[in-house]
Amino acid sequence: MIQLYEVTKRFGSFQAVDHVTLTIEPGQIFGLLGANGAGKTTLIRMMCGILPPTSGSGQVLQYDLTKESAKIRQNIGYMSQKFSLYPDLTVKENLRFYARLYGVAQVNQRLEESLERYRLVEVAEKQVNQLGSGIRQRVAFATSTVHEPSLLFLDEPTSGVDPLTRQLFWEECYALTELGTTIVITTHYMDEAERCDQVALMNRGQIVAIGEVDALKEEFAPLLAIEDPTLDDIFVYVMSQGGTNGGQEELG
Numbered sequence: 001m002i003q004l005y006e007v008t009k010r011f012g013s014f015q016a017v018d019h020v021t022l023t024i025e026p027g028q029i030f031g032l033l034g035a036n037g038a039g040k041t042t043l044i045r046m047m048c049g050i051l052p053p054t055s056g057s058g059q060v061l062q063y064d065l066t067k068e069s070a071k072i073r074q075n076i077g078y079m080s081q082k083f084s085l086y087p088d089l090t091v092k093e094n095l096r097f098y099a100r101l102y103g104v105a106q107v108n109q110r111l112e113e114s115l116e117r118y119r120l121v122e123v124a125e126k127q128v129n130q131l132g133s134g135i136r137q138r139v140a141f142a143t144s145t146v147h148e149p150s151l152l153f154l155d156e157p158t159s160g161v162d163p164l165t166r167q168l169f170w171e172e173c174y175a176l177t178e179l180g181t182t183i184v185i186t187t188h189y190m191d192e193a194e195r196c197d198q199v200a201l202m203n204r205g206q207i208v209a210i211g212e213v214d215a216l217k218e219e220f221a222p223l224l225a226i227e228d229p230t231l232d233d234i235f236v237y238v239m240s241q242g243g244t245n246g247g248q249e250e251l252g
C-alpha cells in the first residue's frame with residue numbers, strides 16, 4: 001500500500017524527515033508516534049502527495065511518490081490537524097463540496113450514507129461554526145472519507161476530543177478497516193497507539209522503532225530492564241536518546 005525508500009525532507013538546512021524507509025501493508029491501522037516536532041506531519045504530508053520530498057523515492061497506492069503526486073492526492077483521504085472545513089457552510093454543504101472535489105458519483109446518496117454513518121443527520125443543515133469540537137471532528141472525518149478512499153491519513157484526529165467521541169471514532173476506524181481501508185494515524189495518546197496493528201516511533205525525523213506493539217515491548221524490555229514495559233516506557237526511552245529536533249523558522 002505504501003513503500004518509502006530513504007525519504008527525506010529538508011527545510012533550508014534543517015532536516016525534518018531524515019531518510020525514512022517504510023512499508024505499510026494494506027488493511028492495517030498504522031500509528032505514527034513521536035514528540036512534537038519529530039516529523040510526523042511532514043512525513044504524512046509527503047505520503048499524501050502534498051509536499052514533495054527533498055530526496056528519496058516511494059510508492060503510495062500504485063503511484064510514484066514524486067511523479068504521480070496528483071494521483072495520490074485524488075485517491076487518498078486526509079484529515080489534517082487543522083480541519084479543512086468551511087465554517088460558514090453547513091455540514092451537508094461541506095460534505096457536498098468534498099464529494100464533488102473527489103468526483104464522487106451519485107453525490108446525494110453518498111451524502112445520506114455519510115451523514116448516517118457519522119451520526120450527523122440531526123446537524124446536517126447547521127453551519128459548522130455553530131458546532132462543538134467533537135461534532136466538528138466527526139464532520140472532518142466524514143469529509144475525509146466521503147469518496148471512500150482505500151487509504152486514509154489521520155493527523156492527530158482525536159486531540160482535544162472527549163473520551164466518548166474518541167471511543168466512537170475508533171469504532172469507526174475499525175469499521176473502515178473491516179471494509180479494507182488502510183489507515184495511517186498520528187497520535188499522542190498511548191492507549192490509542194496500543195490499538196494500532198503496527199506503530200512507528202519517530203525521533204528527530206527518523207524512525208527509531210517500528211513493529212507490532214507486542215513485538216516492540218519484547219524488543220525493548222531488555223534495554224529498559226523492565227519485564228513488561230508499556231508503550232509509554234518505550235516512548236520515553238526512545239525520546240531520551242538524543243531529544244527531538246526542536247523548532248525551526250518557517251521556510252514554506
Ligand SMILES: Nc1ncnc2c1ncn2[C@@H]1O[C@H](COP(=O)(O)OP(=O)(O)OP(=O)(O)O)[C@@H](O)[C@H]1O
Pocket residue numbers: 011016034035036037038039040041042043245246247248249250251252
Ligand atoms: N514549512 C516548514 N518550514 C520550516 N520548518 C518546518 C516546516 N514544516 C515543519 N517544519 C519543522 O519540521 C519539524 C517537524 O515538524 P512536524 O510538524 O512534521 O512535526 P510533528 O511530529 O508532526 O509535530 P506535532 O506532534 O507537533 O504535530 C518541526 O521542527 C517543524 O518546526
